[in-house]
Amino acid sequence: MNWANEFVPSDSGTIFLDDPILKFNDPTNGKLYFIACFGRNSKAIVGTSIPSNVGIVGKVYTSGKPYISEDVKRDNYFYSGIDKKTKFQSRSIVCAPIDIEGARIGVIELINSKEKINYERKDLTLLKIFAGYTSTLIQNALDAKMFEHLSRIDNLTGLYNDRFFFESIESELAKALAANKDLSLIFFDLDHFKEVNDTYGHLAGSRVLKEVGGLLEEIFGKTKAFLSRYGGDEFVIILPSTDLKGAGEYSEMVRKKIGSNVFIKEVAGPKEKALNIKDVITCSLGVASLKGNIISNKKISRIATDLIGQADAAMYKAKEQGKNKVCFAKGKI
Structure with missing residues (x-):
């Protein structure tokens, strides 16, 4: 998240990832988990979740399209529940989906631009670049996890080696x-x-x-x-x-x-x-x-x-x- 903040300086930000098992079993009842966060009281929400169809994050996740909200008070998609929990005040939001090999796995969100009043289109472009970088990191982590798993398994029986x-x-x-x-x-x-x-x-x-x-x-x-x-x-x-x-x-x-x-x-x-x-x-x-x-x-x-x-x-x-x-x-x- 520090890299995202360097790309687009902001007061707060979050990487959300979905629950693949829940998504597979019941696509209409998915969840997005706060995996990495920065900003005021962000530690309080790491590991918690929101429904995958709620708020601006939910809109981006379900549509697969990046989104800018210049003024969240006038945005019908905005969900204020997290602000209430963290005692933070969101003004503007920029958000982009995270995909791996065509499959959507999460969303990256930045809140309140530090350098200007509202986010601009170029901020969204930069965030999309970082979302691609994030997906690569996640894919590498998953590949490493899979390699670790396979190194423990006997290829013939599927038991441990x-x-x-x-x-x-x-x-x-x-x-x-x-x-x-x-x-x-x-x-x-x-x-x-x-x-x-x-x-x-x-x-x-x-x-x-x-x-x-x-x-x-x-x-x-x-x-x-x-x-x-x-x-x-x-x-x-x-x-x-x-x-x-x-x-x-x-x-x-x-x-x-x-x-x-x-x-x-x-x-x-x-x-x-x-x-x-x-x-x-x-x-x-x-x-x-x-x-x-x-x-x-x-x-x-x-x-x-x-x-x-x-x-x-x-x-x-x-x-x-x-x-x-x-x-x-x-x-x-």
Whole structure:
């Protein structure tokens, strides 16, 4: 906003952005949020909102056209509610829409020109230039956010990747220790997965892994669990605030869900066919918890390594005992 004030010196100004989810679900009931402001008592309105069809800002947002109000007292579009809240007196307003790739996302508004009584057409031109600059900044921020998100995701399953898992396990363990709460880890891999690859090909194997990710989302979608593909056909689940008993119950749900699922029931492309793979894929799961299996008087990184090791060892015990089982880590290390 300081740059906008340098372009067109003013007493007050605001960048408004809409709520994309609300706009998508109910376009007639949108809101514009005060994202960045300067001027008298502007801190009081940052984060608040107004309906997207109210005032001069609403007119610009809905029409997509810039607007000058030389005297707001004579302007029927002017909304005085914000002046009352901030104890500010608006005289004149210049306003321009903010668009990204043809989609309107907000509005930039300046109030009360410092250099003259009213705003002029050239002020509007300058503000439109700044609105374009603002849209570029917002697009760059969104791109950075998307890149950050994608860098955490396993491309095949849509779950978190192993990199994000290792970041998350240490931070979640630190939270658990600070709050004196438990945390559990479920480590599992798929039984007979190589058989699917050898019989139907690696594309079928990839589809199985993707469907396993979907099954995990069905089970844990409404929980605070961190679901990650560890690598190959191995998966790991962080369960904050969950003890061994609770993690064991979740593990049985995973085991039964995968064991009873019919994989690749639908055709994915013109050259593929439904395989209806049933009674082949099962899973072996190992469970360990912070309070149940770890001596915690050591560095977080060591605690994380030991917890992973305990869950991994329990998983291999399940394999050794015939597969399609849940095994718990024993003792503390």
